[in-house]
Amino acid sequence: MARRLAGLFVALVLAGPATARAQSAADLLARGIRATHDLEFDSAAVWLRRAMSRPAPAALSDADRSRAMMYLGATEFFRDRRDSATAVFRRLIVADPRFRPDLLVFPPEVTTLFNEARLGTRAAAAAVPARTDIAGPGDRLVIRLYGSSIHDVTAVVSRYFGGTAGVAVRTLYSGALGDSLEVLWDGRDSSGIPADSGNYILRVASLGQDRRVVRTVEIPLAISSIRRDTVPWPLPPADSLLRPERTTGGGGTRSLVMGLVTAGAAIALPAMVAPDASASAGRYLVAGTATVAGIIGMLRARSPRPIPENVAANQQLRATWQRQADQVRADNEARRREARVTIVASPARVVESR
């Protein structure tokens, strides 16, 4: 062990800081891997940590970073630092829940420790297309969830204001996540209305056994929603179009006149037709009936009463307006549900819960 440390020290001294800075992260990773294969675990750990600490733009790619962490965990394991190895593996699993070690490269002891760490870590990853257009009924945002181990997750889309998540717009999934899962979102809220334009956030929360959130994967979503204009509400029938539904209470004279004329005719007819004859008294019955009916007609005409024709005409007018209003309402409802939604997703980030 002492000889290895000495060798590493010599190598570092010979290489020098300037040389190390000049090396790319990929070179450092290659050195670390080579050192691991050469069983020089101490120096391998140094190279690997240095490779991972390289800042952008010389930083490792996600895949190389996972690879570096796997080698670092293995190195720590071989350095008899089991807890450190487990911690490295957990970091690796949280960063990339889909990662699995190459069984041809790493010995069973290492892969077993990795799997123990994986099964004890509740982490999820979410993959979302960078841009999704939802223009038709069949279009969906496809969210692929990956789990490190079987555990419960929730996937919720919320409004995002000023760096904090606001009101939940739609809960896309709540349940167990195994290896992977595909969740779809049609760009609408829970009532079926397309989401308004703005910033949203997709939060995939991994839940612990006590149902508390262990960690969350957050993916910012920028949504632009283009809706069809709604049709203006039809104006109700103007008062000028409505007919009076009750009489004004005037008139009635015609009924009285008609009654009196009829009564007069019944009484006067014998004198006009047969002045020399003795007419039947029954004519007075007709005269009285006509007079009474005329008076009743006059009184009835003078008291306001419904005009059935006008009431029916107004009802028809109002019914026509109501049909138009119902049609516009249904049309607007359909227009509100029709929108072209474009979703632009930003890179995911993992937030550990305290």
Added chain:
Amino acid sequence: MIAARLALAGLLVAAPLQAQLTRYLSAGLDAGSVKLQTAPISGTAEVLSGVVIGGSGSLSFRIVSLHGSYSEGNLTADSGNAASRDLVDGTLMLAIRPVRWLALRAGKHLRSYIGTSGTRRLETWEAGLRVEGPLVGDQVRAHVDAFRSLSASVNVGAALSHLQGGSAGVTFHLPRAPVWGRITYRIDQAETTDGGTETLDGIILAIGFGGR
């Protein structure tokens, strides 16, 4: 079974058919009390009265309508020893209604007095007008009409100079059914060329359906 089916079919057809027919057809039964007064130039004046029953009907199409009526009864002397006789009266008139409240009509009028000594038959062509108007909405309407013969003839006795008359009445329509009732006072007088008169008047009650 067949009768029941026919009855059911009849009921199904009757309602819409009736709704159509009552717009054009009207028919009623009449009953009334009439008084006949004769005042011949030579001879004894007579006063007879009695009850007549009959029926009337009309067929209308737009402003043109055809009216018919028939009634008969027995007249007996109110006083004196005038011989009783049967009265048979019938009319067939064609009417035109240029406006809703006015109808002009013309047609044939036949009247017979059938007694033991023979039948006296009056036959006239008449023209007249009828004025109608509402009393209480459209449910109660009044009418007044007047007519005069264009030509008149009689089969026995002195020749008939003319026949003229008129009527006034009130018709009640049920609000939601094509049924009506009517009370009418009617009077006419036939005058012979020698100056004699024959007056028939009375009150007629009628009930019918249709015409709306």
